[in-house]
Amino acid sequence: MHGSDGESGRGGQEGRLPVYRRIAEELRATVTSGQLRDGDQLPGENALMERYGVARATARQALRVLIDEGLAVARRGSGVYVRQFRPLRRHGSRRLARAGWGSGTAIWDADTNGRTYAPDQVTIVEQDPPEAAVRALRLDPGDRVLVRRRRYLVEGRPVQLAISYYPAGLVAGTRIADADTGPGGVYARLAELGHAPAAFTEELRARMPSPEERDGLDLPDGNPVIAVMRTAFGEDGAPVELNEMVLDAASYILQYDFLA
Amino acid sequence: MHGSDGESGRGGQEGRLPVYRRIAEELRATVTSGQLRDGDQLPGENALMERYGVARATARQALRVLIDEGLAVARRGSGVYVRQFRPLRRHGSRRLARAGWGSGTAIWDADTNGRTYAPDQVTIVEQDPPEAAVRALRLDPGDRVLVRRRRYLVEGRPVQLAISYYPAGLVAGTRIADADTGPGGVYARLAELGHAPAAFTEELRARMPSPEERDGLDLPDGNPVIAVMRTAFGEDGAPVELNEMVLDAASYILQYDFLA
DNA sequence: GAGTGGTCTAGACCACGCC
DNA sequence: GCGTGGTCTAGACCACTCA
Numbered sequence: 001m002h003g004s005d006g007e008s009g010r011g012g013q014e015g016r017l018p019v020y021r022r023i024a025e026e027l028r029a030t031v032t033s034g035q036l037r038d039g040d041q042l043p044g045e046n047a048l049m050e051r052y053g054v055a056r057a058t059a060r061q062a063l064r065v066l067i068d069e070g071l072a073v074a075r076r077g078s079g080v081y082v083r084q085f086r087p088l089r090r091h092g093s094r095r096l097a098r099a100g101w102g103s104g105t106a107i108w109d110a111d112t113n114g115r116t117y118a119p120d121q122v123t124i125v126e127q128d129p130p131e132a133a134v135r136a137l138r139l140d141p142g143d144r145v146l147v148r149r150r151r152y153l154v155e156g157r158p159v160q161l162a163i164s165y166y167p168a169g170l171v172a173g174t175r176i177a178d179a180d181t182g183p184g185g186v187y188a189r190l191a192e193l194g195h196a197p198a199a200f201t202e203e204l205r206a207r208m209p210s211p212e213e214r215d216g217l218d219l220p221d222g223n224p225v226i227a228v229m230r231t232a233f234g235e236d237g238a239p240v241e242l243n244e245m246v247l248d249a250a251s252y253i254l255q256y257d258f259l260a
Numbered sequence: 261m262h263g264s265d266g267e268s269g270r271g272g273q274e275g276r277l278p279v280y281r282r283i284a285e286e287l288r289a290t291v292t293s294g295q296l297r298d299g300d301q302l303p304g305e306n307a308l309m310e311r312y313g314v315a316r317a318t319a320r321q322a323l324r325v326l327i328d329e330g331l332a333v334a335r336r337g338s339g340v341y342v343r344q345f346r347p348l349r350r351h352g353s354r355r356l357a358r359a360g361w362g363s364g365t366a367i368w369d370a371d372t373n374g375r376t377y378a379p380d381q382v383t384i385v386e387q388d389p390p391e392a393a394v395r396a397l398r399l400d401p402g403d404r405v406l407v408r409r410r411r412y413l414v415e416g417r418p419v420q421l422a423i424s425y426y427p428a429g430l431v432a433g434t435r436i437a438d439a440d441t442g443p444g445g446v447y448a449r450l451a452e453l454g455h456a457p458a459a460f461t462e463e464l465r466a467r468m469p470s471p472e473e474r475d476g477l478d479l480p481d482g483n484p485v486i487a488v489m490r491t492a493f494g495e496d497g498a499p500v501e502l503n504e505m506v507l508d509a510a511s512y513i514l515q516y517d518f519l520a
Numbered sequence: 521g522a523g524t525g526g527t528c529t530a531g532a533c534c535a536c537g538c539c
Numbered sequence: 540g541c542g543t544g545g546t547c548t549a550g551a552c553c554a555c556t557c558a
Contacts, residue, residue, distance in 0.1 A: 008418070011369065018546060027351070042288035044524060055548045057317070060525085068328065070468045076525050077555030087465070093353060093518030106487065108463055202516045203368055204508035206466035206484045208330045221328070224466045224509070232520075245280045249466035249484070256516045258353030260492075278527060304543060315529045337536035337543050439541085 023052055023062035031071055031082055042072055042080040068222040070250065083220075085250055088115070088154060092202055092256040108253050119150040120158075122179045126168055133165040136231045136242040144168040146177055149185075151216060158217045159251040165242040170195065186241070187232075195240045199234035204228055206249060217248050224249040270461040282313055283322035291331055291342055302332055328482040330510065343480070345510055346415060348375070352462055352516040368513050379410040380418075382439045386428055393425040396491045398504040404428040406437055408446075411476060412460050418477045419511040425502040430455065446501070447492075455500045457492035464488055466509060484509040 018024070027043070030036045043051065048059035063080050066072040074080050087108070129137070129145040137145070145165045152160040164186070166176060175182050176189050187197055209225045210218065217225070225246050232241040271430050277285070287303070290296045303311065308319035326332040334340050347368070389397070389405040397405070405425045412420040424446070426436060435442050436449050449455055469477065470486045477485070485506050492501040 020546075046523080046525095056550085058547060061546085063525090068468065069470075072396075074525060075556080077523080079558075080522060084310070092516050108465065197520050199519050200517070202486075204464070204486075204514040204516075205368065205512075206486045208328065208482055208484065210329075222468055224465045224468065226464075252465075254464040256352050256464075256518070258516070258518060259459050260457050280527075306542080306544095316531085318528060321527085323544090334544060335537080336545070338538075339543060 017053070019054060019060040020058050021065065023054070023059070024065035027062065027066055028071065031066070036082050040082045041069070042066070042082065044079050047240075051220045067220070070222045070224075071182060075222040083250075087251055087253045088117075088159065089253050089255055090247075092200075092254065093258055115154050117152060117154050117173075120153050121149070121151040123149045124177055124179065129165060132229065132244065133242050136229070137165060137167055137239045139167065146171050147177075149168055154251070157251070159248050161213065161216050161246040163244045165244075166240065171241065190234075190240055195234040195238075197240060198235045199233045201231045201233075202228055204254070205232075209246070213246055217246070219248060226252060226254070269382060279312070279314060280318050280321040281325065281426055283314070283319070284325035287322065287326055288329075288331065291326070296342050298342055298344045300342045302326070302338050302342065319442045327480070330482045330484075333340075333480040336358050343510075346497040347513045348377075348419065348513055349513050350507075352460075352514065377412060377414050380413050381409070381411040384437055384439065385410045386432070386437075389425060392489065392504065393502050397425060397427055397499045398487070399427065406431050408436075414511070416509070419508050421473065421476050421506040423504045425504075426500065430500065448453055450494075450500055455498075458495045459493045459501060461490055461493075463490075464514070469506070473506055477506070479508060486512060486514070 030042075036042065042063070045056055045059045045063065048062060049056055052059070063072065063074070067074055067080070071083055072080050073083050075141050101222070116130055125145055125147050127147055127189045129139055129143065133139065133145050134143075139145070146168050148162075148166075150162045150164075152162065159241055170193065171177065171189075174189055174193065176215065181189055184191075190196055205222050205227045207227065209219055213219070213225055219225070226249050228243075228245040228247065230241075230243040230245065232238050232243070290302075296302065302323070305316055305319045305323065308314065308322060309316055312319070319367050323332065323334070327334055329341070332340050333343050354469070356481050366458070386404055387407055389399055389403065393399065394403075406428050408422075408424045408426075410422045410424075411418055412422065414435055430453065431437065431449075434449055434453065436446055441449055444451075450456055465487045466484050467487065468480055469483070473485055474483075479485070486509050487505075488505040488507065490501075490503040490505065491499050492503070494500050
């Protein structure tokens with residue numbers, strides 16, 4: 001029998017799900033009910049073909065639903081597994097006027113403790129600034145910027161790509177141009193130059209990654225990223241740094257504490 | 261010719277892209293280069309089949325790449341179109357100690373101006389609290405909560421689902437239990453009760469939506485959401501509200517300003 | 521080497537949109 | 540009514556993983 005057999009192909013109709021969606025629902029239920037847990041293997045293409053009497057493409061499509069939802073990951077040559085979610089907690093502003101506010105009230109768990117966080121790739125160049133850096137750093141035409149690119153790992157897994165921009169005139173010849181910025185890092189060096197960051201603005205977006213970001217973060221299908229544009233300002237109100245971060249959304253919970 | 265023809269099926273090999281990825285690359289280029297712009301129609305399945313001499317499934321797969329990346333949307337019976345991105349800007353903490361910090365430095369554009377923002381669905385119930393509300397509001401066993409559910413529209417488009425929880429003992433019998441909370445909204449009513457919010461904690465995650473969230477926000481494939489858990493605290497440090505928001509990631513830029 | 525997911529072909533019927 | 544995307548079948552070869 002080819003094509004629709006009289007029951008299928010009615011995607012739009014009330015109460016009638018396409019076959020692949022029905023299969024996906026049943027698979028989802030085994031995950032959300034706790035029957036299958038983090039890292040457990042789901043039934044594969046062949047198993048679904050046999051169990052439901054469908055073609056390979058239909059079985060694939062059902063698995064794709066879960067993968068695109070971020071509930072499962074496919075491992076070529078091995079199988080499809082329940083996705084794990086064990087995030088880090090990243091704090092923006094965390095200073096509060098009183099104790100009792102903000103502490104001990106975490107809603108989502110995040111076990112940051114004891115996990116190392118370090119860059120495995122650092123490249124530094126001086127170049128003409130991209131548009132975003134011109135705006136954020138309020139550069140004049142002809143100004144150049146120092147660019148620091150890093151990739152950060154936690155337990156061997158890449159979780160963040162970062163690109164920082166500094167006005168070249170401000171930091172040229174300092175350790176900010178070195179791979180190793182010394183004790184206290186970039187902000188300590190900026191402070192020594194009389195430009196200690198005093199205030200920050202962060203702009204956040206979430207979206208699907210570009211192919212380069214997918215590669216750099218080793219992301220599975222259906223894994224969004226969080227793009228953070230962070231501008232640091234000195235005491236005088238002048239911007240001293242633009243930090244453009246791309247976070248694996250599955251690896252992060254972001255927290256901001258602030259007053260009314 | 262069946263199956264691989266000697267060139268295809270080498271997904272893993274260095275420098276060799278599967279056919280559908282090569283097609284996707286070319287399509288992506290027409291978008292990122294500006295050749296095709298917001299809302300323009302992309303070549304459809306039939307066009308790709310003819311142009312590249314591939315099967316329908318392969319043409320579909322190529323389009324799927326762009327759709328999953330959030331670069332395109334499919335409209336059944338019509339075609340595949342370049343996705344639009346016209347976000348709102350949502351401010352968390354925006355108070356800064358000095359002028360010059362944070363203002364006029366926006367990196368990503370967001371035209372919030374003149375767009376109405378209003379709920380089209382409001383439901384209110386009293387019930388036993390879910391786990392997240394127990395933790396955030398520090399409830400005792402047996403405590404009940406008032407739950408306000410809303411969906412917010414901008415220009416007729418749903419952009420946010422929100423569920424707020426209040427300790428039932430705190431707000432029972434007040435206008436917070438009404439669909440119309442009166443001038444100043446919920447926070448004005450809390451202030452009248454002597455529990456004006458004085459501090460906030462926001463925890464953010466980005467992920468793919470659940471089927472319910474997809475329906476409620478009318479999201480296309482490949483569209484992530486931002487989940488915000490916002491806890492409001494009174495002057496005395498006691499939590500007075502948990503607000504659980506789910507934002508269409510394509511409709512929002514989130515901004516936080518804070519001091520070092 | 522057996523089993524897995526990844527890619528691909530060549531067909532088919534359907535619901536939907538738009539003119 | 541025609542073109543669109545959505546679903547589905549029945550096959551095939553491939554690269555990869557793991558015992």
